[in-house]
Amino acid sequence: xxxxxxxxxxxxxxxxxxxxxxxxxxxxxxxxxxxxxxxxxxxxxxxxxxxxxxxxxxxxxxxxxxxxxxxxxxxxxxxxxxxxxxxxxxxxxxxxxxxxxxxxxxxxxxxxxxxxxxxxxxxxxxxxxxxxxxxxxxxxxxxxxxxxxxxxxxxxxxxxxxxxxxxxxxxxxxxxxxxxxxxxxxxxxxxxxxxxxxxxxxxxxxxxxxxxxxxxxxxxxxxxxxxxxxxxxxxxxxxxxxxxxxxxxxxxxxxxxxxxxxxxxxxxxxxxxxxxxxxxxxxxxxxxxxxxxxxxx
Amino acid sequence: xxxxxxxxxxxxxxxxxxxxxxxxxxxxxxxxxxxxxxxxxxxxxxxxxxxxxxxxxxxxxxxxxxxxxxxxxxxxxxxxxxxxxxxxxxxxxxxxxxxxxxxxxxxxxxxxxxxxxxxxxxxxxxxxxxxxxxxxxxxxxxxxxxxxxxxxxxxxxxxxxxxxxxxxxxxxxxxxxxxxxxxxxxxxxxxxxxxxxxxxxxxxxxxxxxxxxxxxxxxxxxxxxxxxxxxxxxxxxxxxxxxx
Numbered sequence: 001x002x003x004x005x006x007x008x009x010x011x012x013x014x015x016x017x018x019x020x021x022x023x024x025x026x027x028x029x030x031x032x033x034x035x036x037x038x039x040x041x042x043x044x045x046x047x048x049x050x051x052x053x054x055x056x057x058x059x060x061x062x063x064x065x066x067x068x069x070x071x072x073x074x075x076x077x078x079x080x081x082x083x084x085x086x087x088x089x090x091x092x093x094x095x096x097x098x099x100x101x102x103x104x105x106x107x108x109x110x111x112x113x114x115x116x117x118x119x120x121x122x123x124x125x126x127x128x129x130x131x132x133x134x135x136x137x138x139x140x141x142x143x144x145x146x147x148x149x150x151x152x153x154x155x156x157x158x159x160x161x162x163x164x165x166x167x168x169x170x171x172x173x174x175x176x177x178x179x180x181x182x183x184x185x186x187x188x189x190x191x192x193x194x195x196x197x198x199x200x201x202x203x204x205x206x207x208x209x210x211x212x213x214x215x216x217x218x219x220x221x222x223x224x225x226x227x228x229x230x231x232x233x234x235x236x237x238x239x240x241x242x243x244x245x246x247x248x249x250x251x252x253x254x255x256x257x258x259x260x261x262x263x264x265x266x267x268x269x270x271x272x273x274x275x276x277x278x279x280x281x282x283x284x285x286x287x288x289x290x291x292x293x294x295x296x297x
Numbered sequence: 298x299x300x301x302x303x304x305x306x307x308x309x310x311x312x313x314x315x316x317x318x319x320x321x322x323x324x325x326x327x328x329x330x331x332x333x334x335x336x337x338x339x340x341x342x343x344x345x346x347x348x349x350x351x352x353x354x355x356x357x358x359x360x361x362x363x364x365x366x367x368x369x370x371x372x373x374x375x376x377x378x379x380x381x382x383x384x385x386x387x388x389x390x391x392x393x394x395x396x397x398x399x400x401x402x403x404x405x406x407x408x409x410x411x412x413x414x415x416x417x418x419x420x421x422x423x424x425x426x427x428x429x430x431x432x433x434x435x436x437x438x439x440x441x442x443x444x445x446x447x448x449x450x451x452x453x454x455x456x457x458x459x460x461x462x463x464x465x466x467x468x469x470x471x472x473x474x475x476x477x478x479x480x481x482x483x484x485x486x487x488x489x490x491x492x493x494x495x496x497x498x499x500x501x502x503x504x505x506x507x508x509x510x511x512x513x514x515x516x517x518x519x520x521x522x523x524x525x526x527x528x529x530x531x532x533x534x535x536x537x538x539x540x541x
Contacts, residue, residue, distance in 0.1 A: 052387070053387050072391070072392045075392060079389075081388070088385060090311065094311060098307050102389040
């Protein structure tokens with residue numbers, strides 16, 4: 001089956017700044033993928049290139065098996081909702097009406113339901129919307145388009161926790177009904193973690209980690225306790241980072257722990273805590289690329 | 298896929314911005330002119346006849362440049378049709394090519410319609426002897442002063458030209474921001490100065506003079522149409538690598 005997104009050797013250079021550096025990436029059709037990374041890591045540039053809004057300096061980009069740039073056969077089957085999307089001097093209902101013309105699978109019912117959920121006033125000028133409301137408008141368009149490839153770039157800037165939960169719920173409900181490829185870039189990693197089937201971590205223009213979200217659970221464990229006990233337990237293991245304070249130490253051990261390890265840890269009076277997705281991403285972004293690749297296999 | 302049709306509809310989703318406002322401003326300007334020339338007393342001058350000196354109303358025509366507003370507006374609509382509309386258009390999966398074709402075609406259609414409206418207004422103006430106050434707002438000597446079909450043709454070409462020129466400006470600004478726009482203007486000035494220098498070196502001023510004095514309004518319309526086609530091609534070449 002053709003992957004929904006296939007990127008090879010993708011590089012984008014802006015003057016002396018390397019926004020994307022030899023990115024190779026494949027996303028299977030019909031999955032929810034989290035694109036995670038710090039500010040300026042290259043997430044938006046990658047998504048813009050996928051959406052044909054930006055051009056690569058070199059490398060190849062295929063969306064549903066074809067080059068997206070200036071290719072409407074592909075572009076009309078994808079939607080890209082940007083955090084900083086500019087709209088013409090429209091009211092909310094104009095933006096939705098226009099969007100409905102361009103998307104073959106547009107669902108007016110879903111759009112109406114989402115408007116009601118978010119409390120978005122259809123008659124309000126987009127310019128007069130608050131930041132959160134503007135994000136909500138982008139989400140309405142992104143979901144109601146029901147495009148085969150749906151990309152959200154930081155879709156919920158300014159949205160409150162309740163509205164974000166509405167987004168997650170609606171996204172999952174509609175995804176269950178009509179599976180598609182959803183690419184979601186976000187900073188709120190733990191909040192979205194339950195949603196993601198796959199995770200791509202990008203740092204300084206490079207992909208530093210690609211893995212199934214399930215595989216990542218338990219891939220690293222924080223071990224804390226008395227320094228001597230921690231040292232004894234972690235001897236010979238791959239570790240990330242180490243913090244110590246007054247005879248206590250905390251070390252991240254890479255690799256799954258088996259039952260024997262857990263028993264041994266208990267006998268040494270060590271605390272074991274699985275790393276959350278967010279902590280993992282923070283660790284992954286802090287490591288040299290090769291160490292991470294080794295552990296993500 | 299006929300995406301360009303949807304693009305044209307997209308620009309018209311708020312018709313006030315492209316159709317309503319220009320005509321509202323035109324109407325306002327027309328009324329202002331009408332009031333002014335209705336208030337200004339008709340000039341009289343003395344004519345010596347066999348019956349002695351007689352005062353005769355001057356045959357002065359009140360020409361105003363107010364119709365230029367419509368043309369300037371087409372330039373503005375052209376700029377706006379790119380500015381904030383292009384990013385959302387591309388976000389909706391429209392290709393640059395379709396966006397350009399749809400936007401340009403809308404401009405041409407608007408120019409046809411508004412050119413016709415200007416022609417009709419000119420006909421009314423002629424029929425009512427300048428709206429009763431010798432006001433010549435829609436009749437401009439030399440350029441818009443021929444039969445109705447030439448007035449239509451010339452208005453259409455000039456409106457479309459300005460729209461396309463505005464589009465190109467909008468695209469240049471999108472692609473290279475303010476610096477690029479300044480360079481764009483500088484390039485145009487350079488081309489004009491180069492033209493003047495070439496004429497001067499070739500000592501061809503008299504030829505140029507003859508050309509322009511011999512140029513009819515129809516000939517000028519043809520020149521403008523050629524220039525419009527050039528601008529259309531320029532805009533098309535510029536939008537191909539625009540990013541949003």
